[in-house]
Amino acid sequence: xxxxxxxxxxxxxILFQAGWSISGCDPVSDGGSAEIQVAxxxxxSADVARVTLTISAPDMAEEIVEDLYFQNGRWRGxxxxxxxxxxxxxxxxxxxxxxxxxxxxxxxSVTITPGGRTxxxxxxxxSVPPGEFDNYVPFIDAVS
Numbered sequence: 009x010x011x012x013x014x015x016x017x018x019x020x021x022i023l024f025q026a027g028w029s030i031s032g033c034d035p036v037s038d039g040g041s042a043e044i045q046v047a048x049x050x051x052x053s054a055d056v057a058r059v060t061l062t063i064s065a066p067d068m069a070e071e072i073v074e075d076l077y078f079q080n081g082r083w084r085g086x087x088x089x090x091x092x093x094x095x096x097x098x099x100x101x102x103x104x105x106x107x108x109x110x111x112x113x114x115x116x117s118v119t120i121t122p123g124g125r126t127x128x129x130x131x132x133x134x135s136v137p138p139g140e141f142d143n144y145v146p147f148i149d150a151v152s
Contacts, residue, residue: 040120041088044076046100048111048132057105059083059132065096076100092122100130109135 046059063072068091076085083102090096096118102111111132120126 038092038122039089040092040122040124040126041086042090042098042118042120042126042128044085044087044098044100045127045129046076046083046102046113046132047129048102055104055110056083056102057107059100059102061085061087062099062101063087063090063096064099065091065093067091067093068096086125090120092120094119096120098128098130100132101135102132111135 042063044061046061048056059076059078061074061076072087072090074085074087076083078084083100094117097114097116098118099114100112101109104110112135113130113132115128115130118126118128
């Protein structure tokens with residue numbers, strides 16, 4: 009009799025665990041992923057040593073921060089485990105070898121679906137724009 013009760017309890021525990029993961033309450037399986045591609049607006053992005061991506065949202069407990077990798081002329085990455093939901097913000101920052109931000113940009117209002125993969129493309133602009141352009145009309149004071 010004792011042996012039968014133990015088997016029933018073990019069976020209930022297994023069913024409970026299976027029901028928990030199937031019901032959609034598992035936060036890991038409820039997440040989605042995003043394929044990220046980053047491009048810079050510069051003619052040459054050779055000064056970029058690394059690109060850091062930050063994913064945030066008002067309903068996320070903490071931000072997700074990952075470094076992207078360089079492949080075929082673009083910085084990219086696939087980030088998994090992103091909590092599903094709307095209004096996700098993807099912020100990218102390109103840093104030089106001294107860890108100084110030289111380009112940045114973001115994609116806002118991104119929706120992550122459970123078990124899905126969202127494509128996100130971010131165009132980075134110069135973090136500090138160049139100084140004001142000075143161009144004057146030439147002044148001719150003599151002709152010889």
